[in-house]
Amino acid sequence: MASDDLATSTGTRPNDPLAAYLSDLAVQLPGPRHRRDAILTELRDGLEQATQDRIATGLPPSQAAAAAINQFGSPHAVADAFAGELTTAYARRTIAWFIATGPLVGIWWLLLLHPSPWRTGLIALVAAIPVIPLIIAAIATASGTLATTGRLMRWLPETGPRRALSATITIAMLCMIIDLTMITMIMVSGTPPRPLMIIASAASLTRIVCSITTVRHTGLMRMVQIDHEVQR
């Protein structure tokens, strides 16, 4: 667990009030683990600095630590403040994963169907691989979300955590439809089974399972995010 790792990695004493505070905070932070650990490490440094500053003014260490914790706010309030950023980090990481799996799955289908657009033209390519418009839609959604939650938010309207989660669900569902369409298409074509077909279908099936898991997990996160926004 992140809280245990934090306590042991920083050599924290078990009765240290800062460690207890950070452990409490750790269990309330959502999102990717490495991001949570980075936030906790950063907050620990801030808390220790705040404690030292108070000790320097003459406060006893226990009172200094309590005052520093009081300044930082309750674990619930701090976790709440970081929820949006961590949700966006989760969405960005998941979208990046889908982008990475695109070529890994697509290459087997291209090798199996070997379309030749330079000979037959775009219409023939879409006829051979009818999911191309869906692939374009998934890439556009992924690129747009990554751009407007990253560098380009300096110029473009920033995508909030809830919309980033919606985009993640959209991309996962598009991938699911793409994979199901390709598997169905090859099954009904009556092509005799061969190794390449098995590899391509297995890659798509694996991604379908991952997409279902993503849709369920992201859907739950989105509901939590909506509750969070309503409470604000």
Add this chain to the structure above:
Amino acid sequence: MLPMRPELLKGHLDALLLAVLEPGPQHGYAVIESLRSGSDGALDLPTGTVYPALHRLERAGLIASDWQTVGGRRRRAYHLTQAGHIALSEQRALWDQFSTAVTALLKRRTWPATT
């Protein structure tokens, strides 16, 4: 001076953070302290406002961070990027315009009587 409510800073926090980091790299807690001391205690912002805002500015490429080890602790220090320096200049120009206009309207004066 009485602390100001964080909501009042909406739209100006990014510029304030960039301005605090302009002289040189600082860690998150030092940024909070600089905001407070630089405003005579008026800008006493909570942790939950400053740290996520710093991370957001980093995602936007206006600041960057480095992890250092100071006194056995891991510390994340932030510094302005070239884009951050440019953005700060733009924000300063906008603020000068905005504050001049608002001050002109808000200052106490006798308005000419209408007949």
